[in-house]
Amino acid sequence: MDGEKVIDAEMIIGYLHRSMEKLAEERTYTQNIPFTDRTDYLAAMTGNLAYVMAVEKLMEIDVPERAHWLRTIMAELQRFASHCMAAGTFANDCGTWQTPVMHMIRDREKILDLFEMACGARLTTNYMRIGGVSRDIPPEFLPAMATLLKELPDRVSEYEDLLLDNEIIIARSRGIAVLTAEEAIAYSLSGPMLRGSGVAWDLRKADPYAAYDKVEFDIAVGTNGDAYDRFAVRMAEMLQSLRILEQCADMITEGPIHARMSTSTVQPVGDPVAPLVIRPPEGEAYARIESPRGELGFYIVSDGGPAPYRFHIRAPSFINLTPLKKMTVGATIADAVVVLGSVDIVVGEVDR
């Protein structure tokens, strides 16, 4: 730094590096599922979903209808909760004394209660299984979600009015860390970072997985790729998630929650249909979903054994950090904090 101005920015990471990719090679496919919620601990459901979809792609299992709906509901709830944290802490970096964060965390708590109702855990859910979901949702889940969906939309629009039109937040984040559309694509950014720069690319629309092709929603896009637009995109996505959840709530079908697997020996809880040890055929698969931070992909190479031969996680937070130096050099210290806030990284995912 030279006085207030930042001359050079160096990223020192690796403090939370648990070498998940090495550990995963020692454990069977089902044992690896808990790893995936600990990479992006703010969006555990989407982590599980991505890994499970990769293995299903490898073994060509087709998941029953109700499991698709349950996965979509859980993924969208997780996106809303994760964006609550992201938007709140961004406003915090702009200097508000934790007021917006507290309000948003209060909403996030309600969603975590829903998770607890569905799968017993609030943060590290470990809810999805290869071929379906581990448990069906209790009868009082949908009514609880319905009441939540009644009150959340106007609360989010209240946050939008309070934060997006706030004179000081506009002054603090407008024009900071601007990335053009071409740069965003070249730096292979994804999620709100990419859409903030104006590129309308959302994997839920481009490559619809689970039940996303049956629901109606829009992609939120910013126009001039600065910290303010990424913040606006996240707020708009929260509203879209609520819209998806309403449609899922009344379109969900009854039926089995887990695919019938061929070598079914030991069965999991409830209506057990999956074998404890899964041996996918030799080959490789790359499956990716739209996690709240971007394109979360799992590249699995299998050699027919019980454990994956190579287990690679394409972490959006890690790759979204590539242009960090370009964004912060030249700005002041106060801006550097806002830039990091707008990138919205989760260190567990950056370091894997």
Place this chain on the structure above:
Amino acid sequence: MPILAEWYDFRDLGNAMGALQDQILDWGAPDWVPYVVSGIIAVVGILLWLLVSQIIFIWIERRVIGLMHNRIGPNRVGPMGLLQGVADAIKLLLKEAVTARATDKILFWAAPIAIFIPAMVVFAVIPFGEGMVLSDLNVGVLFFVAIGSINTIAVFAAGWSSNNKFALIGAMRQIAMLISYELVQVFAILGVVIMVGSMRMQDLVGWQADNDVWMFAIQPLALVAFIIAGLVEVNRSPADTSEAESELIAGFHTEYSGIKFGFFYAAEYFATFALCGVIVTLFLGGWTLWGVEEWVPGFLIFLTKLYAVFFIFIWARGTLPRLRIDQLMTFSWKFLLELMFVNILVVGLETLIWREQGYDAATVLPIFGVINWVLAIGLVFLWARMLGHGTPRTAGKRATLTQELGAIYYEGAGSPGA
């Protein structure tokens, strides 16, 4: 003014003090003894009041901000958490005051004291009641500004001696802001002094009592500028860039711990009390309330107003995000200062006409009030637009929603769907 000026007339503690002084003289003490005695009693009284209200206000502030955050706030220590302030004080006392090896020992030790003194000395001038002002300087208001300017040195000493890069940046930021907002503060006070005609605090209060009008009704612009400049000087919420947690850990008092940090913490609160006191005296009619002070003791009215203004500061702290240092500077130089020049020009003209023609106050003051209010609102909008506030660049905007996959909406990328 007090109906019965006996010593037991508690509407104004000044009477008791006066009676005490005569008593000492009767006992044949030399003439300077009563001054010393009353001085000490008054100082001890103010200090006690300050400490007690600080402890209460630590609790109130954290409680109010807690409620704003939709959480409860401190309720562990003592009934309803009331002893939170005391707990903080004891904690700070017991904590070990670490001095880093590479610090500049003498300055590092002197800085907290140097910050604490101005925060205390300012109270010599603030009138709590009709007779209750420690030293009735007839340059009272100027004294307040002068003492305010001293803590720039103390801030620099703290930042420089703790030999820590962020502390120095914090100190430099604070100095830059103090200097630029001192000008605004002086001009805001100038407007008031021109209209009242004297710098003595008691005259200011007296003038507002006689004309049965509060100064902020006549000069809103001066009040707004004074509050903003005060917020910056005391470095509270929207302008707490010098100890912004997210950027500079704790600004110039990063290296301090234990009771030294306690001094900084207390100094910040006392400075805010002093600021609220001056705001109340200058703009909100000090200890008068349209004749109510005949019955209700003057200093109680003064304290309620003071705490009300303090509440506004807490409210600002709970809601407003922080401005960047250069935005704060441009705000002061390019916006507030010009408004203050215009304000003084207008007020000067008004008082000139008023004094020359010799109109009586009742007719002319409402007219001045209206003129100034219209002027204030018009000026703020006009000047803001001139500085580019109304333009789309600074308007809040939602994200655009689209169904078109792969389309590019970037302003620089030409039409969508590229």
Place this chain on the structure above:
Amino acid sequence: MTKFLDGQEIAHQIEQKFPQAVVDAQPEFAMIEADKLIDVCTFLRDDDDLDFTFLNSLTAVDRLDTFEIVYHMTSMRLNHLGSIKTSTSEREKPVVPSVTFVWPGAHLQEREAYDLMGIVFDGHPDLRRIFLWEGFAGWPLRKDYLNMPGHMAGLERFPGEPGKKLEGRGNVDA
């Protein structure tokens, strides 16, 4: 729906431009010669009907005798996903050309592959370890990492502990 462009089709396209660049074409990927990688990638990115402007992910896989680098790419305009691979059989100091100039997004991912797998990307502007500290001995993600001669798995539990051979899944000669 994102169309998965299979290996043969990509290999066919590349054949026209660079005759002997493609080593082998599988349904999932097209194996490309290591030294022709840079111009193939620039071609893939700039060609209009392929238009792979977005690099999804870059992964290094240790196939015991060779190192494979897998590139997944997407085209946002045409909404299709393709993947190519290169491989190098060098064990001691595997060198692969760096694609950071084609896709700047590969910058950190290549540093990660270097840090965990030991693959040197020549032409990379700033090839340093990204997760582990500079003095770390060995490349953790390699299959034979656990019993590299004399190297402890990262931290010695106490100074001077002899380099024990750990039986792990990965010892090659077991």
Place this chain on the structure above:
Amino acid sequence: MEDTGTVVAFWTLAIMTIGSALMVAIVRNLIHAVVFLVLSFMGVAGLYITLSADFVGVAQILIYSGAISILVIFAIVLTPQAGRDNAETSMRLPAAILAVLVATMLGYAAVETAWIKCGETARLPCFPDAEGFDGTAQAIGNALLDKYILPFEIAAALMLVAMLGAIIIVRAEGTEGTAEE
């Protein structure tokens, strides 16, 4: 002036001012020197007040210890070569002799001249400080604006020119850094 309070105040302030002035010269660290300088400014302000020139005293605090000291500090901090300490110069002895000479000369002048007591001549009326002291701000204001209006305007113009000069210098230096708002 004669009642005991002011006499005590005068002597303490005098000692404080001279003491800190001496320390400015003696102390090693330059920053400490500045802090002592500020202390001496305050001492001088105190002396003004003992002479019941309250406006000038408060103005002294505001201008000297508030603004000019910051100027001096910025000067010290921003000049990199300043070794931050009073360098050891070979001229110590001659400087000491010179200082003593100047001190004696001033002392002699202070003691010998016949100061005019207030009230002796028409020009210098005594301030009636017995009953209620109405403050000097009024008098200074009137003097500035009717008797010394010309120097007042010239000073104002001078300051304006100085400020414009400063801005131009900074502007030329920092043209690339000014990000448009």
